[in-house]
Amino acid sequence: MNARLLPLAGFLLIAALLGFGIWWSSSHDPRAVPSPLIDKPAPTFALPLLADPDKTLGSADLAGQPYLLNVFASWCFACRDEHPILMREGKRLGIKLVGFNYKDEPDDAQRWLAQYGDPYDVVIADHPGKVAIDFGVTGAPETFLVDGSGVIRYKYISPITPEVIDKELLPRIAAMKGAAR
Amino acid sequence: MVCALLLALATTAFAAVDPLPFKDRAEELRFQTLTKQLRCLVCQNESLNDSAAPLAADLRRDVFEQMRAGKSDDEIKTWLTARYSDFVLYDPPLRGGTWLLWFGPLLVLLGGAAAVFINVRRRAQAAAATPLARAPNDTEDDW
Numbered sequence: 001m002n003a004r005l006l007p008l009a010g011f012l013l014i015a016a017l018l019g020f021g022i023w024w025s026s027s028h029d030p031r032a033v034p035s036p037l038i039d040k041p042a043p044t045f046a047l048p049l050l051a052d053p054d055k056t057l058g059s060a061d062l063a064g065q066p067y068l069l070n071v072f073a074s075w076c077f078a079c080r081d082e083h084p085i086l087m088r089e090g091k092r093l094g095i096k097l098v099g100f101n102y103k104d105e106p107d108d109a110q111r112w113l114a115q116y117g118d119p120y121d122v123v124i125a126d127h128p129g130k131v132a133i134d135f136g137v138t139g140a141p142e143t144f145l146v147d148g149s150g151v152i153r154y155k156y157i158s159p160i161t162p163e164v165i166d167k168e169l170l171p172r173i174a175a176m177k178g179a180a181r
Numbered sequence: 182m183v184c185a186l187l188l189a190l191a192t193t194a195f196a197a198v199d200p201l202p203f204k205d206r207a208e209e210l211r212f213q214t215l216t217k218q219l220r221c222l223v224c225q226n227e228s229l230n231d232s233a234a235p236l237a238a239d240l241r242r243d244v245f246e247q248m249r250a251g252k253s254d255d256e257i258k259t260w261l262t263a264r265y266s267d268f269v270l271y272d273p274p275l276r277g278g279t280w281l282l283w284f285g286p287l288l289v290l291l292g293g294a295a296a297v298f299i300n301v302r303r304r305a306q307a308a309a310a311t312p313l314a315r316a317p318n319d320t321e322d323d324w
Contacts, residue, residue, distance in 0.1 A: 036262065128239070133264060138265070
């Protein structure tokens with residue numbers, strides 16, 4: 001090879017590397033922290049209900065049935081994008097939808113749900129954010145799919161889209177129900 | 182973007198919200214050293230020590246509580262990586278998935294050294310072949 005082409009080859013190599021980076025980050029969120037909790041048991045917790053803080057709901061109450069844990073907050077802008085999708089398509093999942101109100105003022109959260117609608121079967125509130133840390137929550141919205149034996153099967157960071165429901169959630173839910181039968 | 186916003190808020194709120202009740206200077210220094218090695222998961226280019234994100238404040242609180250409970254630095258790091266993966270460590274451990282991270286720069290350096298070595302040898306051979314005439318290529322190197 002002609003030695004004068006060497007710098008060009010070097011340039012192309014670097015350009016290819018940077019191009020790969022652009023391509024990769026268009027389909028992957030570089031800020032998404034990989035969860036080490038996938039295929040591990042969900043942390044045990046018991047949190048007050050948003051609607052009735054005297055009552056609690058915990059992992060023991062949810063055991064036996066798969067459920068979707070959706071981390072949201074009234075202060076979270078992206079949750080507002082996600083919300084109509086949960087309203088419209090949440091029922092399609094066919095499993096319990098648990099709202100996880102994260103570091104929110106109860107009044108603000110209640111008002112938010114009253115204003116935009118409540119897609120959840122039940123909403124638990126984690127004001128101090130302790131349980132959220134056990135789940136490895138980095139922000140809102142985040143969504144965890146937990147199976148009937150209490151194992152986290154899938155985690156999605158950033159707002160749920162219809163595509164995520166079709167391609168990621170529904171197949172996994174179908175597999176869980178198949179395995180349970 | 183979020184970080185910039187939080188930072189603006191932080192300059193006023195940070196000092197008021199966050200002071201932890203260290204019992205002495207040594208404990209404070211240990212806490213500072215440890216949290217500087219940990220990465221904030223919200224403002225991802227900041228350490229847990231610097232970040233004003235609410236999650237970072239929660240994690241500092243938990244790290245502090247665990248220090249008080251007598252946990253070692255390694256135990257606290259294990260506790261964090263069990264929840265947030267190695268991402269939370271600024272100093273990632275050497276294992277299967279991180280060998281490229283650790284030895285990638287060395288590979289690039291070796292590649293560069295090999296390129297220089299080949300180039301120099303080729304020029305030496307070219308110079309030996311035409312000992313008196315200036316190689317035409319050399320005019321390019323006047324800079």
